[in-house]
Amino acid sequence: DGGITQSPKYLFRKEGQNVTLSCEQNLNHDAMYWYRQDPGQGLRLIYYSQIVNDFQKGDIAEGYSVSREKKESFPLTVTSAQKNPTAFYLCASSIEANIFRGELFFGEGSRLTVL
Amino acid sequence: GENVEQHPSTLSVQEGDSAVIKCTYSDSASNYFPWYKQELGKGPQLIIDIRSNVGEKKDQRIAVTLNKTAKHFSLHITETQPEDSAVYFCAAPFTASKLTFGTGTRLQVTL
Numbered sequence: 001d002g003g004i005t006q007s008p009k010y011l012f013r014k015e016g017q018n019v020t021l022s023c024e025q026n027l028n029h030d031a032m033y034w035y036r037q038d039p040g041q042g043l044r045l046i047y048y049s050q051i052v053n054d055f056q057k058g059d060i061a062e063g064y065s066v067s068r069e070k071k072e073s074f075p076l077t078v079t080s081a082q083k084n085p086t087a088f089y090l091c092a093s094s095i096e097a098n099i100f101r102g103e104l105f106f107g108e109g110s111r112l113t114v115l
Numbered sequence: 116g117e118n119v120e121q122h123p124s125t126l127s128v129q130e131g132d133s134a135v136i137k138c139t140y141s142d143s144a145s146n147y148f149p150w151y152k153q154e155l156g157k158g159p160q161l162i163i164d165i166r167s168n169v170g171e172k173k174d175q176r177i178a179v180t181l182n183k184t185a186k187h188f189s190l191h192i193t194e195t196q197p198e199d200s201a202v203y204f205c206a207a208p209f210t211a212s213k214l215t216f217g218t219g220t221r222l223q224v225t226l
Contacts, residue, residue, distance in 0.1 A: 004158075031212070035216075042204060042216040042218040048212065058213065090158050097211070098211050098212065099211055099212060099213065099214050100208060104161070104214065106160065108157050109157070
């Protein structure tokens with residue numbers, strides 16, 4: 001089935017460690033996104049990529065990094081510079097970069113807990 | 116600035132009653148307004164959207180209304196069922212490549 005796969009579903013890390021969240025899509029979508037979800041704050045955009053080898057910062061990019069070396073993959077690294085990394089992370093894709101043309105398809109999320 | 120306000124944050128209704136969730140947005144240039152439903156432990160999923168050239172759109176038990184003058188749009192769910200229990204997000208684009216979400220409404224449908 002086509003869709004977005006995020007892994008791992010749950011992740012624990014110690015303070016000061018970097019961690020990478022995986023996001024893979026087989027929908028042949030051009031655009032991919034990373035959102036962070038915290039209780040009472042909705043979904044906030046971290047990074048997005050409209051095309052391979054290109055990505056832009058969203059509203060809360062500090063302490064995060066991404067890469068887009070392949071169309072189907074958009075991994076997110078949560079670095080030790082992120083002050084409050086405990087959150088639920090959602091990856092999404094859309095058929096093209098123009099939001100007005102279609103919906104976002106979301107993965108099932110990765111819950112990161114920093115101990 | 117880019118802002119989408121959503122109310123209420125929690126909503127409890129009895130099965131069979133209607134539920135209404137309201138959102139306001141700040142950028143008058145926005146012309147696409149989707150609603151997403153997030154079930155427990157899953158990612159959000161688009162349930163309905165509306166574009167600014169129409170005032171209302173219906174899909175079975177759900178409908179969305181848009182008032183561009185007042186810059187607000189609403190989700191209406193009629194004849195609610197237990198499976199409607201979820202978190203609902205409204206959203207609006209402030210650029211062609213970025214969707215800004217509201218803070219979410221947790222809907223609980225009780226028997």
